[in-house]
Amino acid sequence: MVLFTLGVCEHTNAQSGWTKEKGEGFFQTSFQTFSSDQYFTLDGEVLTTNTFHQQSIVFYGEYGVTDKFTIITNLPLQTFNGFSSTETVSGLGDLRVEFKHSILKKYLPLAISVAPELPTGKANNFAKSKINDFDQINLPSGDGEFNVWTTLASSFALGEIPFYGSIFGSYNYRTQYQGLSFTDQIAVGAEIGYQIAGKVWVNVRLNALTSVDEVTVITDFVRGDGTEYTSYSFGAGIPIVKDFNLSLNYRNFNDWIFSRKNIYSAGVLSIGIFYNLKPNLQ
Amino acid sequence: MRKVMLFLFICFLASCSDDNEPVLVDNSIPQGAFNVQRIGPFVDQNGAGSAGTASLGTDSQGTSFLAFDQLFRTALATGTVTVFLSTSETFMPDPANGNPNLLLLGPVRNAGINFFRIPDGTNTSKYTHVILWCGSVGVPFGYAAIR
Numbered sequence: 001m002v003l004f005t006l007g008v009c010e011h012t013n014a015q016s017g018w019t020k021e022k023g024e025g026f027f028q029t030s031f032q033t034f035s036s037d038q039y040f041t042l043d044g045e046v047l048t049t050n051t052f053h054q055q056s057i058v059f060y061g062e063y064g065v066t067d068k069f070t071i072i073t074n075l076p077l078q079t080f081n082g083f084s085s086t087e088t089v090s091g092l093g094d095l096r097v098e099f100k101h102s103i104l105k106k107y108l109p110l111a112i113s114v115a116p117e118l119p120t121g122k123a124n125n126f127a128k129s130k131i132n133d134f135d136q137i138n139l140p141s142g143d144g145e146f147n148v149w150t151t152l153a154s155s156f157a158l159g160e161i162p163f164y165g166s167i168f169g170s171y172n173y174r175t176q177y178q179g180l181s182f183t184d185q186i187a188v189g190a191e192i193g194y195q196i197a198g199k200v201w202v203n204v205r206l207n208a209l210t211s212v213d214e215v216t217v218i219t220d221f222v223r224g225d226g227t228e229y230t231s232y233s234f235g236a237g238i239p240i241v242k243d244f245n246l247s248l249n250y251r252n253f254n255d256w257i258f259s260r261k262n263i264y265s266a267g268v269l270s271i272g273i274f275y276n277l278k279p280n281l282q
Numbered sequence: 283m284r285k286v287m288l289f290l291f292i293c294f295l296a297s298c299s300d301d302n303e304p305v306l307v308d309n310s311i312p313q314g315a316f317n318v319q320r321i322g323p324f325v326d327q328n329g330a331g332s333a334g335t336a337s338l339g340t341d342s343q344g345t346s347f348l349a350f351d352q353l354f355r356t357a358l359a360t361g362t363v364t365v366f367l368s369t370s371e372t373f374m375p376d377p378a379n380g381n382p383n384l385l386l387l388g389p390v391r392n393a394g395i396n397f398f399r400i401p402d403g404t405n406t407s408k409y410t411h412v413i414l415w416c417g418s419v420g421v422p423f424g425y426a427a428i429r
């Protein structure tokens with residue numbers, strides 16, 4: 001997981017109780033952009049800093065291996081980080097591979113998933129200052145650690161009305177990077193969605209993240225240790241041609257469930273193209 | 283042959299001369315006793331974990347240094363932390379006028395004992411504080427009032 005104190009690169013796709021049917025797939029490439037000078041410290045105090053910006057190109061895919069088993073992958077192909085006072089540095093992000101199993105499928109869809117996250121990204125990536133030649137800051141595109149998300153999710157859908165809802169809870173078992181141990185995390189979330197005029201899907205999501213142990217002193221703030229927040233988002237999936245769709249999403253942060261800590265807070269805009277693989281219909 | 287032997291003998295004598303080995307003086311650390319004139323503990327800012335003590339003084343050669351004690355620490359894992367002498371606890375840059383309220387001493391790389399040589403001829407009397415500044419982010423990590 002690359003939180004880099006803001007959560008932009010965190011896996012932002014839906015967690016649901018459904019798995020894909022065998023041979024079904026969902027593949028998306030998106031671009032996310034974010035810029036903020038409002039940093040929330042570990043104490044929740046707001047600091048106005050030099051402006052931090054992050055842009056990412058992210059691949060996300062789901063594929064139904066069987067009707068009850070789906071493999072999901074999320075990989076930031078390139079993440080660009082920088083402050084207004086520094087150069088911009090970029091690199092590959094951390095690869096997340098999720099193995100999702102359907103426990104209940106028919107009446108109350110319920111699924112459990114285990115998602116190891118491999119430290120494939122640049123764990124150290126120094127951006128030089130534009131002001132002093134000796135000044136630099138580490139803006140990694142990966143957090144350098146191996147961690148595992150375990151998620152339990154449930155969903156419902158209304159039969160005739162194109163409306164659905166999902167809730168989930170996740171536990172992130174974090175390890176360490178170069179002797180720096182990270183505290184585990186708990187995430188919860190809910191989502192509702194509705195299809196307008198049989199074409200455009202819209203959704204609203206509420207997510208929240210907290211740390212299991214309190215982190216009082218910054219050990220390495222760019223790796224998301226002690227990061228907490230609540231976020232909300234609005235999304236839409238708009239058909240373009242055949243099974244290709246345009247995805248739009250706006251996400252922002254607040255203190256509704258967990259107050260913001262160790263995070264840059266501002267709106268995150270993402271735009272992408274996704275493809276629905278439906279072999280049974282072809 | 284005799285000339286060769288004489289030449290080799292002279293070379294031997296030359297190699298046995300009692301020239302002293304050059305003594306390398308590290309000007310970045312105090313020489314001899316360090317006489318502390320002003321001292322103060324670090325106050326942490328923004329959860330950087332800054333701690334320890336800063337002291338301003340002179341060595342036996344009369345050279346001024348700022349010293350951090352062995353308990354010194356701050357958030358060093360992420361970016362460069364720069365040390366300034368300042369006329370207040372607040373970082374007040376004014377580059378257009380030569381930063382009259384600040385004296386840049388350089389980056390701090392490690393926890394524990396650190397020395398920063400004060401440039402020769404600098405009058406430090408107006409500086410009342412030491413500031414730890416994270417320049418990339420633009421936030422202070424701590425300060426010490428030296429008295």
